[in-house]
Amino acid sequence: MKKLIAVLFVLVLALTxxxxxxxxxPEDFKLGxxxxxxENSGYDMAHIDGVLGAQxxxxxxxxxxxxxxNIPETEACYDNxxxxxxxxxxxxxxxxxxxxxxxxxxxxxxxxxxxxAATGDTAWKEPxxxxxxxxxxxxxxxxxxxxxxxxxxxxxxxxxxVKDPYVGYVGAYPYAEVVSGYTAFFLGIRSIVPExxxxxxxxxxxxxxxxxxxxxxxxxxxxxVIIGQHADSTGAPSAIQAAKDSGKVxxxxxxxxxxxxxxxxxxxxxxxxxxxxxxxxTIEKSMKGEAVPKDFSVGYANDAVQIAPLxxxxxxxxxxxxxxxxxxxxxxxxxxxxTANFTVNGETITTFLAxxxxxxWAGDTGEAIENGIFYESKLISAPYFSLxxxxxxxxxxx
Amino acid sequence: MxxxxxxxxxxxxxxxxxxPLQKAWAIRMxxxxxxxxxxxxxxFSIVKLNPIKxxxxxxxxxxxxxKRMWVTIRDTMMLLCIGLGLAPAFxxxxxxxxxxxxxxxxxxxxxxxxxxxxxxxxxxxxxxxMFVCSMLAGAVWGxxxxxxxxxxxxxxTLFTLMMNYIAIQLTSYFVALWENPYGSNTVGVINSRSxxxxxxxxxxxxxxxxxxxxxxxxxxxxxYLNYSKQGFEIAVVGDSENTAxxxxxxxxxxxxxTMVISGAxxxxxxxxxxxxxxxxxxxxxxxxxxFTTIIVAWMAKFNSFVMVLFSALLxxxxxxxxxxxSRYQLSDYVSSMVTGIILFFILGSEFFINxxxxxxxxxxxxxxx
Numbered sequence: 001m002k003k004l005i006a007v008l009f010v011l012v013l014a015l016t017x018x019x020x021x022x023x024x025x026p027e028d029f030k031l032g033x034x035x036x037x038x039e040n041s042g043y044d045m046a047h048i049d050g051v052l053g054a055q056x057x058x059x060x061x062x063x064x065x066x067x068x069x070n071i072p073e074t075e076a077c078y079d080n081x082x083x084x085x086x087x088x089x090x091x092x093x094x095x096x097x098x099x100x101x102x103x104x105x106x107x108x109x110x111x112x113x114x115x116x117a118a119t120g121d122t123a124w125k126e127p128x129x130x131x132x133x134x135x136x137x138x139x140x141x142x143x144x145x146x147x148x149x150x151x152x153x154x155x156x157x158x159x160x161x162v163k164d165p166y167v168g169y170v171g172a173y174p175y176a177e178v179v180s181g182y183t184a185f186f187l188g189i190r191s192i193v194p195e196x197x198x199x200x201x202x203x204x205x206x207x208x209x210x211x212x213x214x215x216x217x218x219x220x221x222x223x224x225v226i227i228g229q230h231a232d233s234t235g236a237p238s239a240i241q242a243a244k245d246s247g248k249v250x251x252x253x254x255x256x257x258x259x260x261x262x263x264x265x266x267x268x269x270x271x272x273x274x275x276x277x278x279x280x281x282t283i284e285k286s287m288k289g290e291a292v293p294k295d296f297s298v299g300y301a302n303d304a305v306q307i308a309p310l311x312x313x314x315x316x317x318x319x320x321x322x323x324x325x326x327x328x329x330x331x332x333x334x335x336x337x338x339t340a341n342f343t344v345n346g347e348t349i350t351t352f353l354a355x356x357x358x359x360x361w362a363g364d365t366g367e368a369i370e371n372g373i374f375y376e377s378k379l380i381s382a383p384y385f386s387l388x389x390x391x392x393x394x395x396x397x398x
Numbered sequence: 399m400x401x402x403x404x405x406x407x408x409x410x411x412x413x414x415x416x417x418p419l420q421k422a423w424a425i426r427m428x429x430x431x432x433x434x435x436x437x438x439x440x441x442f443s444i445v446k447l448n449p450i451k452x453x454x455x456x457x458x459x460x461x462x463x464x465k466r467m468w469v470t471i472r473d474t475m476m477l478l479c480i481g482l483g484l485a486p487a488f489x490x491x492x493x494x495x496x497x498x499x500x501x502x503x504x505x506x507x508x509x510x511x512x513x514x515x516x517x518x519x520x521x522x523x524x525x526x527x528m529f530v531c532s533m534l535a536g537a538v539w540g541x542x543x544x545x546x547x548x549x550x551x552x553x554x555t556l557f558t559l560m561m562n563y564i565a566i567q568l569t570s571y572f573v574a575l576w577e578n579p580y581g582s583n584t585v586g587v588i589n590s591r592s593x594x595x596x597x598x599x600x601x602x603x604x605x606x607x608x609x610x611x612x613x614x615x616x617x618x619x620x621x622y623l624n625y626s627k628q629g630f631e632i633a634v635v636g637d638s639e640n641t642a643x644x645x646x647x648x649x650x651x652x653x654x655x656t657m658v659i660s661g662a663x664x665x666x667x668x669x670x671x672x673x674x675x676x677x678x679x680x681x682x683x684x685x686x687x688x689f690t691t692i693i694v695a696w697m698a699k700f701n702s703f704v705m706v707l708f709s710a711l712l713x714x715x716x717x718x719x720x721x722x723x724s725r726y727q728l729s730d731y732v733s734s735m736v737t738g739i740i741l742f743f744i745l746g747s748e749f750f751i752n753x754x755x756x757x758x759x760x761x762x763x764x765x766x767x
Binding site for chain 1: 462463464465469578580587675683723724727
């Protein structure tokens, strides 16, 4: 019996020592990252790249960063955020929109820890000081990718290969982040092909390769010749490549990652976020003990967005057109949501309240339009352009 | 053909009679130890990590901090509560595979109270209302398959399983109805500011009420199944419906009543999941626990006190596995393998408790009988 107790004692001791060793870290600062999927999703891969980029620039060790993978947008996010705080994280960043309410709940309990819900849109109205949101100017890269698509569409129309400038878009959920993105994409196309029109098909999931593929096929069968996407898998580009291989005229504009690997001839480009442009300053501020701004958003001017390498079948002159547009965005001469460029129900928009304070999902404060220009991601970091403009049809989602 | 040779097989397996409790538990412990050794070999050969360190990490994952310990307790209570719901049905040999759905409808009922009753009743009054509503919702979900089984002899396994899918679709519908923010397809934290309909912290701990409710249920179910007339009826119906009929037990009534109780307790689990843990509702509110619990109920042979142990073991393994995955940047698969091996050995140990393996006499030194 004594022997048994001795063995047990040693075992417990061994476990404790192992435990303490694992907790030890050379530096004080600790960063926790909550990802909705893992590296298999282009969106999360872009975030991981962003974190690793910041790690390199700021000289953080691997022990200082704790990743939590495949955390759904449910109470699991709260549990994991709390767990990261308990492990001594000073800054915790989640990467998906639906994580935010759970992050805010955890933030209330850990006032000394900063919680950043990337892509979230509620930090500005939270009473807590330790919460923040950030979001790159994705609408800029979407507009530029739209220009690439527009050039191709014009080439197809000019050569007679296509009669109807019909564009499709595979979207995840019907709310501002997606609406802002597809509208910027569409305006990019329309800057080249003014008569273009677009259908949007929703999948109601951020990551569902099968549903995204099916949505793309549905759009192709309706006659779409270029299909953009705001969903995180390669489902749509793969389906588009298959359709193109079978003889259809159809091209893909992706998101997050270059789609050339899955759609070597169908991919024109992808709109991409360079998250390290947001992670690095945020983490740096937190490391120095400075307050992290409640909303932080940058774009082309700060290298926060880009488009993926152009595919082999882009129209001639695309690279030059892209460079000119990017230059215009950076110097401010090109305003993507210029109200002169779109109408809603046939009318030009003169006012739009972007922020909602009473929880009815309708803006009641925050004028987004100044001097005829709708400024996106200026009042808060997350996109708020949720107008359904003329020329775009949202197909009924089941 | 040497059919009539009657050569004695190498092994003979026979049902063992009474096994002393200590021996049974000794066998289980040996099984657990063997499982740990086999897992250690696999961990070392596949991922080249020190197995002791990995086990230490698992322990850390479940109990490493005060908060983690409470989360482990909370999840154990959740699993246990569903297990308690399944126990009466299983003891009656009614294969209730529908706990998942019963938990979900209970959760929907609680979430509905949190959303529609705010500003209408006080925050202390809402909790009992939620409790009753969830219980009723679960009871209805249990009553339906129970009624059809009693009345028309439908297959309860398929029926309860199908009821899960209906409950999942129902949940999707309500998530879309209550989504917050609009268009996000998630409900988010309900009443995050006012905490209306949340369990109040007791002694500064958020999950104490979960523990109290479930422990009361543990004792109640134990007494109900072992010392009440209804519990006896359940056992008789489970062993032989004909005997039950011969004794004058109204079998149909017992089936329906037991399924209502089973569903009601699972409904309470939904209440715990929404009001006492997640404060939200989604199709993953039950999170597959309705199925995991079947293992708990079986391994514990429907004894509620033993169920506490097995629920704790399963939650420990789950938390440990998650921590391994996070700490060593492994995919969840390696840790799931460890969980699988441990469960396999523990389930296997039941075989050695219930059956005796006798070696062919020629090889066996001792001559029996």
